[in-house]
Amino acid sequence: MKKFAVFGNPIAQSLSPTIHQMFANSSQEQISYQKREAPVNGFAEAVAAFFADPQAVGCNVTVPFKEQAYAMAVHRNPAATMAGAANTLMYNDDGELCAFNTDGIGLVADLHAAGINLAGAKVLILGAGGAARGVVHPLLDAGVGQLDILNRTVSKAAAIANKADNDKVRAVDTPQLLNHYDVVINSTSASLSGEVPPVPDRLLAGCELAYDMVYSKDGGATVFMQHAATLGATQQRDGLGMLVEQAAAAFAIWTGKQPDTEGVIDFLRGS
Ligand code: ATR
Numbered sequence: 375m376k377k378f379a380v381f382g383n384p385i386a387q388s389l390s391p392t393i394h395q396m397f398a399n400s401s402q403e404q405i406s407y408q409k410r411e412a413p414v415n416g417f418a419e420a421v422a423a424f425f426a427d428p429q430a431v432g433c434n435v436t437v438p439f440k441e442q443a444y445a446m447a448v449h450r451n452p453a454a455t456m457a458g459a460a461n462t463l464m465y466n467d468d469g470e471l472c473a474f475n476t477d478g479i480g481l482v483a484d485l486h487a488a489g490i491n492l493a494g495a496k497v498l499i500l501g502a503g504g505a506a507r508g509v510v511h512p513l514l515d516a517g518v519g520q521l522d523i524l525n526r527t528v529s530k531a532a533a534i535a536n537k538a539d540n541d542k543v544r545a546v547d548t549p550q551l552l553n554h555y556d557v558v559i560n561s562t563s564a565s566l567s568g569e570v571p572p573v574p575d576r577l578l579a580g581c582e583l584a585y586d587m588v589y590s591k592d593g594g595a596t597v598f599m600q601h602a603a604t605l606g607a608t609q610q611r612d613g614l615g616m617l618v619e620q621a622a623a624a625f626a627i628w629t630g631k632q633p634d635t636e637g638v639i640d641f642l643r644g645s
Contacts, residue, residue, distance in 0.1 A: 377429045378407040382436035385409045393621045397633035417442050432464035432628040447473030457508040462624040478512030480620025494519040498555040500571045501562030502530035510538050522546045560586045565596045579605040589614040
């Protein structure tokens with residue numbers, strides 16, 4: 375039996391055990407996957423206790439421990455380095471802790487599932503917190519042509535652009551916005567409080583996809599999606615697919631198997 379866990383505080387809300395158990399069932403893997411609420415000041419100890427079990431293979435990490443998970447590791451994938459945060463941990467054969475950030479891979483997979491061709495695409499990210507930092511590298515890897523970041527605190531967008539150190543990534547203020555973006559991604563936490571981050575109406579009206587990284591638990595459209603739909607965006611999508619796809623990327627890192635995601639997304643939509 376391969377053992378996995380997700381660490382967070384709080385953790386009760388996590389869908390990860392359900393998602394990974396479904397992946398395991400469809401991939402002929404015997405697993406156990408538990409939620410573990412680590413004390414705010416006891417994350418490293420909780421992870422060490424988990425990996426002390428010889429059957430432990432890997433763990434996911436969520437708020438507020440992603441930065442600590444990144445800091446603890448000996449090796450980090452480029453997306454984790456760009457984000458300064460990791461959501462997936464495992465030990466390599468040399469006994470070294472490896473950290474990955476699969477959020478951006480998840481986003482890219484879900485954008486592809488929505489039919490978006492990212493090669494050369496013009497993408498606008500709203501917000502410049504951890505969620506935005508985690509997706510910059512994978513979006514560049516997917517071939518986006520322009521990646522603009524708009525945030526109410528401009529200095530935070532500038533810090534991301536500086537770290538990315540790539541001509542395609544810009545921190546923009548409203549006057550510097552392009553006339554058109556193919557995809558507008560809401561990475562802010564505004565939806566959680568029922569708000570829409572400031573963005574010119576014409577950009578949502580003209581985009582191919584308005585994507586909210588947040589997903590609504592009742593399956594309905596988030597306020598950002600509703601706003602974009604009202605303005606005439608071609609397509610709106612929430613972050614449930616990203617959640618499942620980032621989990622699939624972690625599962626593949628741990629087991630070498632790429633699980634089916636479509637059935638899991640359909641199940642979660644229906645539940
Ligand atoms: P996360 O790690 O989930 O990205 P975060 O680091 O707290 O969370 O970042 C939240 C982002 O949402 C920030 O970019 C924040 O803007 P500021 O950098 O100016 O604080 C943005 N945000 C949160 N609420 C918002 C709102 N009501 N309108 C616009 N932006 C908002």
